[in-house]
Amino acid sequence: MCLAVPMKLIEIRGDRGVADVGGMRREVGLQLLDSPAPGDYVLVHAGFAIQKVDEAEAQKTLALFRELDLTV
Amino acid sequence: MKFIDEFRGGKIARLLADAIREAMPGRESATGRPLTFMEVCGTHTMNIARFGIRELLPENLRLISGPGCPVCVTPHRWIDHAIAIARRPEVLVCAFGDMMRIPGSTSSLERERARGVDIRIAASTIEVLSLAKENPGRQVVFLGVGFETTIPTVAVSILEARSQGLPNYSVLCGHKLMPPALEALSKGDLRLDGYLCPGHVSAILGSGVYESIVRKHGIGCVIAGFEPLDILQAILMLVRQAAEGCPRVENPYSRAVTREGNVKALGILSQVFEAKDDEWRGMGMIPASGLKIRTEFAGHDAALRVPVEIEPTREPAGCLCGSVLRGAVKPPECGLFGSACTPDNPVGACMVSAEGTCAAYFRYGVRH
Numbered sequence: 479m480c481l482a483v484p485m486k487l488i489e490i491r492g493d494r495g496v497a498d499v500g501g502m503r504r505e506v507g508l509q510l511l512d513s514p515a516p517g518d519y520v521l522v523h524a525g526f527a528i529q530k531v532d533e534a535e536a537q538k539t540l541a542l543f544r545e546l547d548l549t550v
Numbered sequence: 551m552k553f554i555d556e557f558r559g560g561k562i563a564r565l566l567a568d569a570i571r572e573a574m575p576g577r578e579s580a581t582g583r584p585l586t587f588m589e590v591c592g593t594h595t596m597n598i599a600r601f602g603i604r605e606l607l608p609e610n611l612r613l614i615s616g617p618g619c620p621v622c623v624t625p626h627r628w629i630d631h632a633i634a635i636a637r638r639p640e641v642l643v644c645a646f647g648d649m650m651r652i653p654g655s656t657s658s659l660e661r662e663r664a665r666g667v668d669i670r671i672a673a674s675t676i677e678v679l680s681l682a683k684e685n686p687g688r689q690v691v692f693l694g695v696g697f698e699t700t701i702p703t704v705a706v707s708i709l710e711a712r713s714q715g716l717p718n719y720s721v722l723c724g725h726k727l728m729p730p731a732l733e734a735l736s737k738g739d740l741r742l743d744g745y746l747c748p749g750h751v752s753a754i755l756g757s758g759v760y761e762s763i764v765r766k767h768g769i770g771c772v773i774a775g776f777e778p779l780d781i782l783q784a785i786l787m788l789v790r791q792a793a794e795g796c797p798r799v800e801n802p803y804s805r806a807v808t809r810e811g812n813v814k815a816l817g818i819l820s821q822v823f824e825a826k827d828d829e830w831r832g833m834g835m836i837p838a839s840g841l842k843i844r845t846e847f848a849g850h851d852a853a854l855r856v857p858v859e860i861e862p863t864r865e866p867a868g869c870l871c872g873s874v875l876r877g878a879v880k881p882p883e884c885g886l887f888g889s890a891c892t893p894d895n896p897v898g899a900c901m902v903s904a905e906g907t908c909a910a911y912f913r914y915g916v917r918h
Contacts, residue, residue, distance in 0.1 A: 480593050481593050481750075483554075484553035499551055500551045507676055507706060509706045510702050510703070510706065510812060510815040511812075519552065521753060523699055524646070525673060525675065525703065526674070526676075528702065528753060528754060528812065529754070529806055529807075531805050532804065532805045532806070533805075535805040536553060539804070539805065542783070543779060546562065546566065547562060547565060
């Protein structure tokens with residue numbers, strides 16, 4: 479039930495926005511975010527964006543995986 | 551898909567599994583006890599089974615499932631209350647899909663719907679608000695079940711109902727809070743070595759909430775994302791903590807979780823709800839672990855708006871759901887598992903919900 483999907487915000491109209499994942503688009507509530515902007519990746523749960531996804535942090539984690547790959 | 555595909559991949563998964571093996575403290579012989587971690591979240595339970603993660607782990611590392619499936623920990627009496635409300639002719643009840651088949655004492659929402667009671671499945675409270683707008687003559691009741699991930703979305707719906715002037719929208723509040731349940735488990739006799747903390751509950755709460763668990767109980771807390779590499783990486787961190795004898799809070803799911811969490815969502819949550827002592831299936835009463843709607847929003851509290859009589863509670867005989875939720879037994883240890891109790895003919899909530907521990911074990915053939 480705590481499933482949330484990372485989606486890209488395409489457009490914003492007030493408290494609502496349209497988000498996209500793999501070409502599938504849906505309307506999401508933006509009331510729970512501070513200053514969302516088009517292009518942001520957000521976690522969508524039960525029709526609402528509940529948190530932004532931090533690209534730089536994601537890259538850090540992926541870099542750790544790459545490091546693991548290089549050390550063997 | 552971005553932020554999904556990069557966190558999957560067999561090669562890195564095998565490398566992480568190798569690293570876990572290498573990092574194992576090798577203390578099994580000393581204590582006679584495998585390293586034991588609890589995955590708290592039902593979505594973790596499901597993905598651990600679905601991606602076969604147990605098969606990659608050393609034998610002396612044990613993962614046990616926690617109370618992180620919200621419909622599973624909802625007690626019978628609450629389901630009976632929801633059913634009693636749904637039976638009222640002036641009411642239109644809406645619920646998330648996984649509530650429908652959860653058994654109450656003598657019925658379920660699905661069975662009531664088959665008998666002609668108007669019960670709708672909603673994917674979001676936004677849809678339920680629209681229904682309230684379209685049906686001004688009916689009391690539209692949303693069954694609010696879920697942890698911190700979900701609660702702010704329900705809080706928003708109550709604020710919207712007020713601002714849009716929808717007095718016929720109300721919520722039956724069955725929401726529960728995760729940190730008090732972890733506190734209760736940490737005091738118990740499970741002797742856990744670490745928690746795989748729920749990623750999306752933590753996206754709201756922040757990683758800071760686990761600091762007191764580490765301080766008071768010496769149990770490591772690592773916040774895990776939901777893709778297979780996320781889960782393996784979090785397990786590796788817990789193993790290293792155990793080997794070093796240094797439990798702490800670590801947050802490898804930093805792309806979604808900060809130390810403070812979603813401050814705006816937490817503010818909205820506490821604007822609408824306040825804590826109360828609450829009953830968890832299998833765990834009993836836990837102090838300040840549930841929520842009620844604040845008096846200021848009493849007009850949107852279905853428990854007050856739709857007074858009903860609730861039938862006497864009856865628990866199914868032989869069902870070990872409660873012990874499974876406490877992590878005290880694994881599903882195959884239940885006499886009903888796979889015989890009298892299957893996803894097609896479930897006895898307990900843990901076999902019904904898509905995220906229930908018993909359903910995960912049954913669907914993916916997990917035997918240990």
